[in-house]
Amino acid sequence: MKTSYHTRKINGVEIFYREAGDKNKPTLVLLHGYPTSSHMFRNLINDLSDDFHLIAPDYPGYGRSEQPPIAEFDYTFENMSNIVKTLLDELDIKKFSLYLMDYGAPIGFRIASRNPDQIDTLIIQNGCAYEEGLETFWDPIKVYWGDINNKEAENTLRGFHSPDGLKWQYTHAVPDASVISPDNWEIDLRHLERPENGAIQLAMFYDYQTNVVLYPEWQEYFRKYQPDTIVVYGKDDYIFPGVGAEAFKKDLKNLEFHLFSTGHFALESFGSEMGALIKDFLLRKTGK
Template identity: 45%
Template sequence: MQSKTIPAMLLASGMVSGVALADQSNNATKPHVRFNYEQVDNVNIFYREVGRKDSPTILMLHGYAASSFMWRDVIDALAADYHVIALDLPAFGFTESPAREDYEYTFANLANTVDKFIKQKGLNSFAIAVHDYGAPVGWRLALKNPGKVTAIISQNGNAYEEGLADGWGPIKKYWQNPSSENRAALSDFPTAASIKWQYVEGVPDLTKVSPDGYTLEGLHVSKPGMADIQLDLLLDYKSNVEQYPQYQAYFRQYQPPLLAVWGKHDPFFSPEGAQAWKRDIPKAEIHFFDTGHFALETHHSEIIAVIKDFLQRHVK
């Protein structure tokens, strides 16, 4: 007797519904995320990639303290319709980064490395999705490649001084006087405890925050030499604020389609930073959510629906 496939036998016995088989079929044809490395000078960049390369590209840039892992649900939701690349910035995630004396850990240099990555990958046009530190890297990329950026999605990625919330107080003191004393005063910033605080602060329902993200990043920041690298980047964040006028000029001149999805209780980037885009891009779309800095950790379903609608209307 000819054997039946397992799904056929289950269907014949009434054990599997049509819906279940449909879901199984969809999963079978869904693109699989690929995990890879790309050598860029002395940085071996880890990145996640999914989707057809002839589909519109979405480049995802995470912030502190995160990695490309933060985009996992968005990547999965966009996989069927877009070519998605989410990378780990130097000094983050699984990217193999040089020692402090062998690489200049500044935002300008991070952007140069990512720009070379873009060229090596042959990306001629792309939308950018940014968060936190990923934002000033993304804005620098846009200044370098204004004709390549098709749209911008910002999840608590700032470009206006109005958006700098009270959490920046001690850091601004460090900017004004980068003494050993002021640096030491921020020694708890690159620690596992501080990272967990950033994930949970401003979140009404902590049961929605998975421990995976902050645990992984806490382990990473605990590696030898990593605390000093993170304090170097924190000091250099001043350069991003100084360049805000240049980024805003880009927004005014090129009017990229822009979506801001914002956790309104973020201790670092306040809602005023998102609202400020309306001055330069009147058609900017601004959405606020009842959560903190890592809005995707608690509101990924709602935010993904907004992102998909935005991309369908603006990225062909």
């Protein structure tokens, strides 16, 4: 079924989202990572829209959503999760599965752990809820957490969303980089080049430490509620390596586990394979 494109004012901010599929079918909410947008789900939405209802929002300051001035808006994971949950409430979506990727993981785990009865299933792709998953890539970020005025750390962080840094995120550890469309990082650059966006990305890097504090709470949610979960993960990701995927096995018993020999944006190189696994999983677990 065709994708439609919408905006809706949520907590005073114009939020862009993609929607596809029959609203009477099980809903899957797709939560994108840094530094991209709902564009990363364009192919997966097409693959799943005959069987499911899909919603993929852009966070404030990302993609096609509004970018409020940094002085007037809290660019934090807590606030992003509140925006997404309010959007779902206003769209009258009461039960849903969550696709959690990169930044989408801490945003979605906040929603899931606070609203466990609304969650059908979890789909985890290169996102973290265990400190084992925070390896070398995170060293300069941890320095920045300890000293927000550290210019060396700040310059390293800015480099991640420079044009070369973006291309690296999409192509690093990918078996055949020729299958990765350059449109990906060119589209990301559209919002990253907006005035103040660099400062917004730094604010989000700094705030990521609030997620680590919540890891024990999310792990307790896994143990207590045992949500049906599928891991579909690029195991060679330098940002969230495969060891972070393995960590979910500690607490999640209803877990299906799939690693792919690729990097961070695994959908770009193994989208059809991942889509088939996700479709099969959701058809079995959502019961419709």
